[in-house]
Amino acid sequence: MSSTTCLITGGAGFIGSHLAHSLLEQGLKVIVVDDLSTGQAKNLASIIDHPGLEYIEGTVEDETLVADVVDRADRVYHLAAAVGVALIAKQPIQTIERNIYPTQLILNRLGKRADRGEKVPCFLASTSEVYGKNPKDVWCEEDDLVFGATTKPRWSYGVSKAIDEFLGLAFYKEHGVPVVVGRFFNVVGPRQTGAYGMVLPRFVESAIAGGPLTVHDDGEQVRCFAHVDDVIGAVVKLMETPDAAGRVYNIGSDTPVSILELAKLVVDRVNPDAEIKFQSYRDAYDDSFEDIRRRVPDLSRIREAIGYKATKDLPAIIDSVAEYAKK
Numbered sequence: 001m002s003s004t005t006c007l008i009t010g011g012a013g014f015i016g017s018h019l020a021h022s023l024l025e026q027g028l029k030v031i032v033v034d035d036l037s038t039g040q041a042k043n044l045a046s047i048i049d050h051p052g053l054e055y056i057e058g059t060v061e062d063e064t065l066v067a068d069v070v071d072r073a074d075r076v077y078h079l080a081a082a083v084g085v086a087l088i089a090k091q092p093i094q095t096i097e098r099n100i101y102p103t104q105l106i107l108n109r110l111g112k113r114a115d116r117g118e119k120v121p122c123f124l125a126s127t128s129e130v131y132g133k134n135p136k137d138v139w140c141e142e143d144d145l146v147f148g149a150t151t152k153p154r155w156s157y158g159v160s161k162a163i164d165e166f167l168g169l170a171f172y173k174e175h176g177v178p179v180v181v182g183r184f185f186n187v188v189g190p191r192q193t194g195a196y197g198m199v200l201p202r203f204v205e206s207a208i209a210g211g212p213l214t215v216h217d218d219g220e221q222v223r224c225f226a227h228v229d230d231v232i233g234a235v236v237k238l239m240e241t242p243d244a245a246g247r248v249y250n251i252g253s254d255t256p257v258s259i260l261e262l263a264k265l266v267v268d269r270v271n272p273d274a275e276i277k278f279q280s281y282r283d284a285y286d287d288s289f290e291d292i293r294r295r296v297p298d299l300s301r302i303r304e305a306i307g308y309k310a311t312k313d314l315p316a317i318i319d320s321v322a323e324y325a326k327k
Contacts, residue, residue, distance in 0.1 A: 005029040007073035009060045010080030012039030014192040018228045024052050031069050035059040038083040043191050060102035070109040076122040078106055087196045089285045092153040099160035107167055111175040121178040121239050124168040128185045128295050129158035140298035141248040152290045178245035180238050185252030185297050188317055189228035190324035203266040204321045211274030216284050219260030222294040226253035227312040237306040244305055250297035253310045270322045
């Protein structure tokens with residue numbers, strides 16, 4: 001086993017647990033920190049006894065804990081954050097605090113190490129939500145961030161993650177911390193839950209249960225879905241690419257599909273007898289909710305940096321999610 005130690009915050013979450021599996025398979029040591037607020041210990045069940053894994057149930061809002069685990073890490077993957085549209089709409093205070101404060105603690109510690117000459121690479125997980133409601137058909141990393149009014153809690157998530165990005169890039173500039181920012185676009189796959197509004201697992205779970213599949217608004221919202229294995233591969237490769245530091249990368253798929261089309265695909269592949277129904281945003285959330293009609297990334301930068309290419313198409317992704325859910 002390598003002596004390289006990787007810290008994953010939010011490592012019991014959907015993406016974090018897949019990353020932990022991948023790094024352990026590479027022979028690396030892994031420290032997972034998760035407070036299980038949205039992550040689940042069962043996501044780590046198959047590796048919990050692995051000799052290379054150290055699992056700490058705790059919060060990265062704990063400055064003492066952060067100092068300990070960051071000081072022991074050779075690489076840091078900061079994935080801990082508020083998760084899901086449903087949670088964000090209901091708990092905006094928690095969203096803002098959970099997204100910004102731990103990032104500052106981690107970067108402060110990495111900055112101190114960098115000042116001593118210890119340049120520890122850090123992957124900072126961000127989101128396509130930072131683009132807000134930019135009207136462009138395809139978003140690239142240098143595009144403007146366009147947010148709605150502060151009276152719409154939805155935008156608190158994107159704004160707080162944008163602050164994380166500003167912090168990460170500032171620590172790269174002022175302290176030389178090798179920070180890589182990755183903006184995730186609808187990452188899906190086994191172990192993802194629909195409990196916080198994630199649309200694909202929600203559709204699959206509904207179809208398995210006999211339906212109906214609930215589509216919000218008119219279903220013409222456009223999204224792109226990437227399998228978690230492809231995304232994890234990109235994250236690992238970016239961290240192994242020194243020239244990636246100090247830059248922002250879209251990570252995901254660039255194949256667009258409407259939410260209604262997605263629902264129909266799930267019905268076709270999981271349960272042809274399931275029905276589809278429509279629900280207004282008001283009934284699903286509240287009057288203050290505002291959605292993004294189209295979210296499609298330009299992947300030119302990540303292709304040029306690491307030769308990134310998604311390997312799993314949407315039907316294969318749906319099948320993998322359904323297979324896991326049925327178990």
